[in-house]
Amino acid sequence: MSLLAARGITKHFGGVTALEDVSFEVMEGETLGLIGPNGSGKTTFFNVASGLMRPDAGRIFFDGVELTRLTPPRIARLGVARTFQISRPLAGLTVVENLLPGIYFGSERLSGPEARRRAMELLELVALDGKAHWSAHDLTMWETRLLELARALGVGSRLVLLDEIFAGLAPADIPETLDLVRRVRREMSTTMVVVEHVMAAVMALCDRIVVIASGRLVTEGAPQEVVRHPRVLEVYLGSKEVPDAQG
Amino acid sequence: MRPRGRSERTIWLMLAAAGVGLLAVPFTGMSIYLMSVAFVVMFHAAAAVSWNILGGYAGYESFGHSAFIGVGAYTTALLLSHQGLSPLLTAPVGALLAAAVAVAVGYPCLRLRGPYFALVTLVVSLAVSVVVVNLPGLNVASGVFVSRPAASPVMSRFILYEAMAVILIVAVAVARAVERSRFGVALAAIREDEEVAATQGVPTTRFKLVAFVVSAALTGLAGGIFSWSRGFLDPGDMFSVNLSVLIVLFALFGGRRSWVGPLLGALVVTLAREFLFIVIGEDAAQILFGVLLVVVILFMPNGLIAAAPRLLRNGARR
Numbered sequence: 001m002s003l004l005a006a007r008g009i010t011k012h013f014g015g016v017t018a019l020e021d022v023s024f025e026v027m028e029g030e031t032l033g034l035i036g037p038n039g040s041g042k043t044t045f046f047n048v049a050s051g052l053m054r055p056d057a058g059r060i061f062f063d064g065v066e067l068t069r070l071t072p073p074r075i076a077r078l079g080v081a082r083t084f085q086i087s088r089p090l091a092g093l094t095v096v097e098n099l100l101p102g103i104y105f106g107s108e109r110l111s112g113p114e115a116r117r118r119a120m121e122l123l124e125l126v127a128l129d130g131k132a133h134w135s136a137h138d139l140t141m142w143e144t145r146l147l148e149l150a151r152a153l154g155v156g157s158r159l160v161l162l163d164e165i166f167a168g169l170a171p172a173d174i175p176e177t178l179d180l181v182r183r184v185r186r187e188m189s190t191t192m193v194v195v196e197h198v199m200a201a202v203m204a205l206c207d208r209i210v211v212i213a214s215g216r217l218v219t220e221g222a223p224q225e226v227v228r229h230p231r232v233l234e235v236y237l238g239s240k241e242v243p244d245a246q247g
Numbered sequence: 248m249r250p251r252g253r254s255e256r257t258i259w260l261m262l263a264a265a266g267v268g269l270l271a272v273p274f275t276g277m278s279i280y281l282m283s284v285a286f287v288v289m290f291h292a293a294a295a296v297s298w299n300i301l302g303g304y305a306g307y308e309s310f311g312h313s314a315f316i317g318v319g320a321y322t323t324a325l326l327l328s329h330q331g332l333s334p335l336l337t338a339p340v341g342a343l344l345a346a347a348v349a350v351a352v353g354y355p356c357l358r359l360r361g362p363y364f365a366l367v368t369l370v371v372s373l374a375v376s377v378v379v380v381n382l383p384g385l386n387v388a389s390g391v392f393v394s395r396p397a398a399s400p401v402m403s404r405f406i407l408y409e410a411m412a413v414i415l416i417v418a419v420a421v422a423r424a425v426e427r428s429r430f431g432v433a434l435a436a437i438r439e440d441e442e443v444a445a446t447q448g449v450p451t452t453r454f455k456l457v458a459f460v461v462s463a464a465l466t467g468l469a470g471g472i473f474s475w476s477r478g479f480l481d482p483g484d485m486f487s488v489n490l491s492v493l494i495v496l497f498a499l500f501g502g503r504r505s506w507v508g509p510l511l512g513a514l515v516v517t518l519a520r521e522f523l524f525i526v527i528g529e530d531a532a533q534i535l536f537g538v539l540l541v542v543v544i545l546f547m548p549n550g551l552i553a554a555a556p557r558l559l560r561n562g563a564r565r
Contacts (some may be wrong), residue, residue, distance in 0.1 A: 015355075030467075037415060048396055048529055050446050052442060052445075071445070071452075072442075072446045072451075073444075073445050073446075073447075073448045073449055073450045073451065074444035076445075076446055076448035081446075082446060084443070088440050088442075088443050089441035090435070090436055090443065090444075092435070092439050093436075093439060097432065097435070099521070100432050101432055101433055101436040101444060101447040101448070101449050102296050102431075102447035102448060104433070104447035104448075105429070105433060105447060105450070106431040106447060106448040107448070111429060134528070151447070154447075155446070155447055155448055221422060230378060237527050
């Protein structure tokens with residue numbers, strides 16, 4: 001059954017087309033990879049799905065509810081959470097305090113010691129519990145990624161939108177991070193949409209992949225099929241033939 | 248809300264004891280002069296602690312809070328001079344009206360941030376003062392006479408002191424309760440990154456408005472008692488831009504993370520001003536004072552509370 005359904009999402013910024021009539025579905029329990037060259041509209045899609053941007057046309061449904069009519073807090077309350085590509089820790093707060101707003105006001109709406117306990121559990125899951133009382137300002141870039149992930153899980157674990165959490169990682173750190181994401185998925189039975197450039201991660205994590213380029217859907221399918229698809233090779237590597245108008 | 252552990256209860260008890268102490272001080276035979284200085288200090292502190300609920304916790308720095316002082320002040324002054332009602336009864340009415348003004352102006356203003364919010368609140372406060380001064384049938388423009396709380400000057404000062412002390416206690420209690428609540432955590436998230444706060448489920452628009460309204464109501468409450476000390480209200484006196492800026496300075500000077508900062512800031516700055524007025528005269532004092540504030544803000548951007556441990560350490564080393 002589809003948990004998230006995008007129907008004809010279109011978003012322009014002035015003359016620039018960020019998304020053009022993009023439609024796809026995310027099934028309950030699956031991990032969907034959303035890939036495409038830089039500037040293809042992946043983050044714009046996340047911004048639309050999390051309510052930070054209104055699409056010019058099209059609608060997104062989550063479990064039958066139309067997200068594209070809701071404000072970001074209402075969407076969060078449904079259990080749709082996201083991370084930011086460039087980490088945005090609440091720098092003036094401690095690590096554990098970063099998780100509290102989502103736990104208080106997201107889909108679980110816990111309070112008191114229960115909320116604190118939940119925050120510590122999530123920090124443990126991403127191995128940041130040792131720094132719970134550090135200022136978020138003092139975390140390394142990698143740790144702020146982990147914080148982004150834990151914070152998103154505090155908001156809700158029904159659908160998590162991960163925006164390039166592997167970007168800029170040392171190759172040696174990738175297997176560990178893969179394990180972490182898998183563990184999260186297993187323990188919280190989370191449906192995920194993963195925007196990612198690190199193909200090793202995409203291939204290892206995703207059940208299905210959607211490829212977009214210049215705001216348009218190129219293809220979708222199983223990872224092994226998608227990477228051999230001629231149009232995908234073309235958008236990533238270019239083609240020998242003279243491309244059509246889109247090239 | 249978080250259930251309070253023993254230590255939390257202990258802190259509230261200590262604060263309650265401090266509050267009782269504050270109320271008891273005049274019974275030790277304070278002079279009229281000391282009572283009136285304490286009155287102004289408490290008025291400034293109450294206004295700064297209230298301002299901080301929006302300006303400090305949520306990071307929306309209003310430069311127009313004298314509008315709420317003015318609304319509170321004129322409400323009690325007019326009800327006293329026209330209806331003979333005591334400000335002790337009518338100060339809450341002033342608070343309600345200040346809250347109503349905050350609802351009306353908050354919704355559009357709170358869409359702006361930083362310098363834009365500062366500027367628009369400043370302009371709105373001027374507009375509010377024009378509206379109040381020109382209210383038909385009330386003759387506010389020609390000034391309002393306010394009768395003293397009691398016939399004897401000592402009794403008057405005593406009543407004013409106690410009334411303002413109660414308001415300061417209320418403001419501190421509300422501010423501290425906000426700090427300890429989920430609402431307070433949400434305001435901090437709004438201050439740090441409003442978009443992130445929204446994606447965490449924080450109803451940012453509503454919470455900012457609530458913070459603004461609470462802040463305005465408490466400020467209006469303080470204004471309602473303040474006007475009672477004046478005898479005669481000059482238009483433009485209560486709504487002064489000077490006062491708006493001063494309130495911001497108290498909070499910046501003290502530190503904005505908790506209610507302690509604005510309280511301390513109001514205490515230190517008000518007493519320093521009073522002292523300088525006496526020692527070197529008003530004009531020279533204003534100049535010296537301005538320079539001092541610039542220096543302080545440059546070198547202690549997070550306020551006295553954050554800088555104090557560092558200053559003490561350096562002092563000890565020498």
